[in-house]
Amino acid sequence: MKVYLVRHGEPSYTPCTQRHLKGQGRDLAALNDDGINQILTTTMPLLIGNDAQIILTSPYTRALQSASIIAAKTGLITKSVHDLHEWIPDLTFNYTSYKELKAIYQHFYEHKGIKDEIALRDEYAVWEDIETFRDRVNSALLPYYGLYSSVIVVAHGMVIQSLCGRHIGYGEVFQMEFHPDMKFPEWQFTAPKIETHDLKISYHESLLKNKADILDEQTK
Template identity: 65%
Template sequence: MKLLLVRHGEPSYTPCTQRELKGQGRDLAALNDDGIHQILSVSVPKLVDRGVEIILSSPYTRSLQSAAIIASKLGLITKVVHDLHEWIPDLTFNYSSFKELKFIYSDFYEHKGIRKPPVLEPSELHWEELETFRNRVENALKPFCTVYDCVAVVSHGMVIQSLTGKTVGYGEVVEIEFDENFVWPQWVFKEP
C-alpha cells in the first residue's frame, strides 16, 4: 500500500497555555493561519491526482483540522485512527510547558527511546518507549493494507520520522510503501 504521509500544519498552543492545559489537553491546539496556509499550499497540491482513496488521521486537533482541509479539497472522507496520534512524551499526562516537553524529548533521545530501568521510580520521566510507539503505529496501519492501494495519513512529526527515518516540516508530504513486511528505518537519535 502506498502511504502519503502528511505532517499537520503549524498549530498555535496559545489557547492551551492561556487555559493552563496539561498533557494531552495541549493536543487540543488548532492550526494557526500559517498552518492552514501550509496545508492548502504545500500538502493539497502534492496529493491531487495521486490516487488517494481515503484519508486516515490522528485524533489530535491539529491533524484533524489538517485532514478536514485536505478532505474538502480532494472530496474524500476522513477516518480517525486513534493510534496514529503523536508519540506520548508523558504517560502521566502532566507536562505543562514547552520547556518541560523539550527536557522530555532530550531524555528520550539521550536514552535512544529505551527507558532504564524498566520499573520507573515516581521521580523518573514516563515517556512512551520507541518500540511501544512503533508497534502502536504499525498496528494502526496494518488493517488498511488489504483494503486500499493508496492512503493519505495525516499525522505528526515523530510518527512520520519513525516510518521514514526523516524529519519533516509542517504540511510536508512523504511517500512510502507499507505492508505486513514493513521494515522500520534506523531511527536517528538526533534531536529535531
C-alpha cells in the same frame, strides 16, 4: 499499500497555555493561519493527481483540521484512527511547562527511546518507549492493508519519522510503501527541535495584552 504521509500544518498552543491545559489537553491546539495556508499551498499541490482512496488521520485537533482541508479539496472520506496520535512525552499526562517538556524530550533522546534500568532511575522517564510507539503506529495502519491500495495519512512529526526515517516540515508530503513485514528505518536520535509556539506566554501576560489592545482600540 501506497501511503502519502502528510504532516499537519503549524498549530497555535497559545489558547491552551492561556487556559493552563496540561498533558494531552494541549493537543486541543488548532492550526494557526500559517498552518491552514501550509495545507492549502504546500500539501495540496503535492497531492494533485494522487490515487488515494481514503484519508486516515490522527485524532488530535491539528491533524483533524488538516485532514478536513484535504478532504474538502479531494472529496475523500476521512477516518480518525486513534493510534495515529503523536508520540506521548508524558504517560502521566501532567506536564504543564515548556521546561518540563524539553527535559522529557532530552531524556528520551539520551536513552535512545529505551527504558532500561538506568533510564528508569530518572524522574523524566515518563515517555512512551520507542518499541511501544512503533508497534502502535504499525498496528494502526495494519487493518487498512489489503482494504486499500493507496491512502493519505495525516499525522505528526515523530509518527512520520517512525515510518519513513526522516523528519518533514509542516504540510510536507512523503510517499512510501507500507506492508505488514516492512522493516522500520533506523531512528535518528539527534537533538530534537522543540517547537514552543508561545508556550512561555503566561495567562496573566495574555490578559494584560488583551486588556491593553482593548484600551488602545477605545482611544482610537
